[in-house]
Amino acid sequence: MTKIIKNPWIKLLVTLSLIFSIFLILRLLKIDFSRVSEEEFRNWVKSLGAWGPIIYIIVYILRPLILFPAGVLSAAAGIIWGAGFGFLYLQIAANISSTVEFLLARSFARELVEKYLKGKLVNLDAKLARHGFLTVLLIRLIPNVAWDIQNLSLGLTKVKFRDYFPATLIGIMPGSFAFVFFGSSLLKVLFNPENFWLIIAAALFFAAVYYIQKYIRKINPGEKK
Numbered sequence: 001m002t003k004i005i006k007n008p009w010i011k012l013l014v015t016l017s018l019i020f021s022i023f024l025i026l027r028l029l030k031i032d033f034s035r036v037s038e039e040e041f042r043n044w045v046k047s048l049g050a051w052g053p054i055i056y057i058i059v060y061i062l063r064p065l066i067l068f069p070a071g072v073l074s075a076a077a078g079i080i081w082g083a084g085f086g087f088l089y090l091q092i093a094a095n096i097s098s099t100v101e102f103l104l105a106r107s108f109a110r111e112l113v114e115k116y117l118k119g120k121l122v123n124l125d126a127k128l129a130r131h132g133f134l135t136v137l138l139i140r141l142i143p144n145v146a147w148d149i150q151n152l153s154l155g156l157t158k159v160k161f162r163d164y165f166p167a168t169l170i171g172i173m174p175g176s177f178a179f180v181f182f183g184s185s186l187l188k189v190l191f192n193p194e195n196f197w198l199i200i201a202a203a204l205f206f207a208a209v210y211y212i213q214k215y216i217r218k219i220n221p222g223e224k225k
Helices: 002-006 008-028 038-047 051-066 070-108 110-117 120-130 132-141 147-155 161-171 173-191 193-219
Strands: none
Touching (some): 038 070, 070 147, 070 161, 070 173, 120 132, 132 147, 132 161, 161 173
């Protein structure tokens, strides 16, 4: 049972189910998005100016404090700004968030997280000392551990920040785009249910990301738990 709960794809399924639930609740409450066009919604978003992205980034950074699912906020970027700018703002928010958690862990939390990982940190330390960039990149591409735990645990290792940051920046790109594409597709369905095929396309994209990660895990057996 514990293995099932820790499975990141089960967590992803829960996140997507939560988003779908919100969609269904809005429909059951008969909140009619057809009265507002997608263009009007986009104009409203533009009217927020720079404050929109700034508030989003701040909320994303503070998200771990209230244990709010990262996946929901990631999809929200696609809903609010579409796949293009949504991806950009999510990348900025996620990388700042991961950097903050990394530095906090490196400065204050070694004992706490080491206890949680139960000795696994020693093995990871040895690997990161030899191949910092590649190891972090694979950890990001193969999400065997929850996002926040990744950031904290990596902050406790010997990995250099110059390896950690670019590997994180590149490694989270596929997952980030999958979430914003899903969010953007969900918005189009809200405004026009005939666009439901976009949700199917987003689901197929998630599946593609999953099988790519599964393949990487297969050719890198050392990354398995």
